[in-house]
Amino acid sequence: MLGHRFSKYTPPPDSARSDFEKLLKIFMQLLLITSGNVGEALEWLTEVDKQYNLTNKNYGIGDFIEDLKRNGYITDDGPNGEFRLKAKAEQNLRQSALEEIFGRLKKTKSGDHKTLHNGRGDEPTTDKRDYEFGDTLEQISMTDSLRNAQINHGVEDFFMTEEDLEVMEHEFKTQTSTVLMIDISHSMILYGEDRITPAKKVAMALAELITKKYPKDTLDILVFGDDAWQIEIKDLPYLQVGPYHTNTVAGLELAMDILRRRKNSNKQIFMITDGKPTCIRQGIKYYKNSFGLDQKILNKTLDLATQLRKLKIPVTTFMIATDPYLKAFVREFTKANNGNAYYSNLQGLGNLVFEDFKRNRTKNL
Numbered sequence: 001m002l003g004h005r006f007s008k009y010t011p012p013p014d015s016a017r018s019d020f021e022k023l024l025k026i027f028m029q030l031l032l033i034t035s036g037n038v039g040e041a042l043e044w045l046t047e048v049d050k051q052y053n054l055t056n057k058n059y060g061i062g063d064f065i066e067d068l069k070r071n072g073y074i075t076d077d078g079p080n081g082e083f084r085l086k087a088k089a090e091q092n093l094r095q096s097a098l099e100e101i102f103g104r105l106k107k108t109k110s111g112d113h114k115t116l117h118n119g120r121g122d123e124p125t126t127d128k129r130d131y132e133f134g135d136t137l138e139q140i141s142m143t144d145s146l147r148n149a150q151i152n153h154g155v156e157d158f159f160m161t162e163e164d165l166e167v168m169e170h171e172f173k174t175q176t177s178t179v180l181m182i183d184i185s186h187s188m189i190l191y192g193e194d195r196i197t198p199a200k201k202v203a204m205a206l207a208e209l210i211t212k213k214y215p216k217d218t219l220d221i222l223v224f225g226d227d228a229w230q231i232e233i234k235d236l237p238y239l240q241v242g243p244y245h246t247n248t249v250a251g252l253e254l255a256m257d258i259l260r261r262r263k264n265s266n267k268q269i270f271m272i273t274d275g276k277p278t279c280i281r282q283g284i285k286y287y288k289n290s291f292g293l294d295q296k297i298l299n300k301t302l303d304l305a306t307q308l309r310k311l312k313i314p315v316t317t318f319m320i321a322t323d324p325y326l327k328a329f330v331r332e333f334t335k336a337n338n339g340n341a342y343y344s345n346l347q348g349l350g351n352l353v354f355e356d357f358k359r360n361r362t363k364n365l
Helices: 019-033 038-052 061-070 087-101 142-153 186-192 196-213 233-238 248-260 295-310 324-337 349-361
Strands: 114-119 123-130 166-173 176-183 218-224 228-231 266-273 279-282 285-288 315-319 340-343
Touching (some): 019 038, 087 196, 176 196, 176 248, 196 349, 218 248, 228 233, 228 248, 248 279, 279 295, 324 340
Parallel strands (some): 176 266
Antiparallel strands (some): 279 285
16 A cells, blocks of 8 residues: 655636635725725626626626625615625635735744743743742643653652752743724825725734734724724724824824723834824814924924833834925934834835734834
8 A cells, every 4th residue: 555645736726716706806805995885896896897807697796796695795684775794704804904915924823922031931842940939730841850750769769859840941922912003184095096995904914913813912903083093993994084184193192092001011003104293182173284294293293202112112103105204204203212114105015014013023112
C-alpha cells in the first residue's frame, strides 16, 4: 500500500463560483457605496448588469434577489415593504473588508499580543524556572519536576521537595483599548472623490480583526463633524457624510471620555480624516472658520493633543490629503502628542492602519 499522495493545491478558477456568489461580491461593494441602501444598491447592480452582462438567460437579477432573501442576507418585511439588510449581510460586509484589506494577515492564536515580560501570564513558553511561592499547580511542569526528584533523591526511595519543582514560564498578553475616529464632514465627498467608503471599509476590517483575533481587546468607533458621537459596529455600513464642519476637538474629547472608562493600561486613538479642524463648540454655539487654519481652533486642538500625551494615549492620524499646509498642521499635532502620522491615498489606507495596529500591539504604550 502506497498510502496517501499529496500534490500542490490549485484553487478552482473564478468561473467555478456560482452566479449568486459572483453577483454577491459586487452587491456587497455597492452596499458600502450606497450606505446600506439595499434598493439603491440593487438599482445600481441592474444598471451594471445592462452594461457588462453580468447575468445570463438562466440566472437574472430577480433570481439573485430571491437568493438573497432565501440565504438570509436581506428581507422585505419593512413597514412599507422595502428591502433592508439582515445581520448576516452586515457580518459578510465586515468579513469581506477584512479579507480585502488585511488579507496578508497570518493566522495566529486569538489574543496574541505578546510583551517582553515573562511571569504569570497567559501564553506558555518553552522556558523553565524554579518554583516560587505563589505559583499555581497548573504552572508546574510535572515531567521535569519528577525527573529532578529522581536525580536528586534516587529512584528506590523516591520523594520530592520544593527544590525539585520546575515551573513553565508564561508570557503576558497585552490588552489594548482602541478608539477609531472617522471624519464625516462634507469634505469627505468633495471634488468627486469618495473618501468615506474606504474609511468605512477600514473600520469594518479593523472591527472584524479585533473581534476575531484579539477578543480581549476593545474597539470603540466614533464619528465627528460639527459634533462627535459614538456608533456601533453594526452601524458602519449605513454611515454617511453630512453637511458638517470638522470638529476634531469634539472627537478627541469623546475619545478621551471613552478611554477613561477602559481598564486596560494600553490605550490608543486612530483618527481618519482628510482635512483641518474648522469648528469648535462654545457653549450652545459653534465657532467655525473653513478658510485656512484658524489659530483659535488650532490652539484648542493642540491643547488636547498635549493632554493625551500626558495620559500616555498616542494618536495615530491617517490624513487622506497631501496639501502642504495640512501636512504642517498634522506635523504640529503629532509633535504635541508624540504620536504617529501617515499621509495616505485611499488605496493604501487599510495597509497603513493594519501595520500601525500590529506595531502598537508589540509594545507597551
